[in-house]
Amino acid sequence: MIRVANLYKSFHSQIVLNGVNIEFATGKITTIVGTSGCGKTVLLKHLNALLLPDKGEVFVDSVDITKLGQKDLYQIRSKFGVLFQGAALLDSMTVFDNVAFPLREKTRASESAINKKVPERLEQVGLGAMGHKFPAELSGGMKKRAGLARALIMDPEIVLFDEPTTGLDPVLATSIHQLIARTHADFGFTGIVVSHTIPQVFDISDYVAMLANGVVEEVTPPEIFRASQNPIVQQFIQGKTEGPIQVL
């Protein structure tokens, strides 16, 4: 279970997170929504300590990861898989080597075991024949799929998705959403998705959290979220420029 308590983060004079409190249910998919630049990615990067807060705690399985040393932090990070916004594939390697990379670096798996497991994962994300290609030769959607295969290769307990459909057309976006839902069903990980692709992202979410003005306004199942009377939630869902959300 992941719990965020009173999280504050500023960059110079700009306050991004202003006392965030949220719990992410184990084995469920929680989607964090909010306007561009509201701090969704910043919050996500605190969950595996890629960023450290100015104040506040992040508990992963009851361990406050903001206080951990490097060695313990690497152990905690082994529980996570991350799909970055741009996929963050290592561009000097082929897709196969990218997916195999955590196995080669973090386990003693033999090459024969790697040669069995990696194609399986690539097949699961629909990239069975793309292993030999370099990231520069892939489309945006393919990169996301390869990034997802890499995020899942170590069978992580928690998977973080940073805007997995940004920059994709609606058809590809839906296919990525379906892929997330299918892999979640297969692997049973705790999924945390950062997105502003509404309402499509509601279809794969067990819970939706609204981040606005530096705090989490509401965490509810999607159907309750849609019907919320919170003016911030309604302004966001309806895409209005006037309302409590400050539009920069």
Place this chain on the structure above:
Amino acid sequence: MVSLLGRIGRVALDQIAGMGRLLLFLVAAVFQAFRPPAKIHLIIYHIKTIGVDSLSVVVLSGFFTGMVMGFQGYYSLRKFNAESWLGSATALGLLRELGPVLSAFMVTGRTGSAMAAELGTMRATEQIDALYSMAINPIKYLVSPRIIASLIAMPLLTAIFNVIGIFGAYVVGVGILGVSSGSFFSGMENSVVFHDVYSGVVKSVCFGLIITWICCYKGFNAPPMATGVSQATTESVVLSFVLILVWDYFLTSIML
């Protein structure tokens, strides 16, 4: 007045903190270099990118540097009727000073800038964050192998620069200006001692460390945007050049 002092103080503190981060980066890279498992395949790969890929530019610059030294040395020595010392003067100048410094400049321009740009791009495209999130230490994976590779490649490149430079001076001195081949080599043999070669090797090892340290640090910490990468590349080259010259002064004064 108080605000001006405050501003000066803040700038000074920022500079000191920056130097501290730079030093800690080196300490972390050296520490990770000694921690198993050794990344042998990465070290070999970077020896190729730093060493083999820089060979053509080092050979070319070494040859022309030697030829210029041949002309300039001949011009100066002729005033004292000492043209026969051309081989000696060229060899000492190259082995002790120009070889290590100029080959370090060549490697900085060719490979150091590429290192900074590559790591800066990796930072901007979240590849370094991806390594962290996979519980892989990016300093061990990206920086330490480059440092070890440069410590191996730089002395070899410098040695090649020296040999080619002496050959260039020979071509000009003996082939064009008519210095006797025997006196060119006998003068060199009589005046060059092991300490001259040794000091050049020590310098080249130090310069190799400076280049990879500075260029990796600048790239690794580049602001995640296009201008950030270009700024990091420029800063890494300029700072490497300056530190090479400063460190060269100290090493020369110690090992004279």
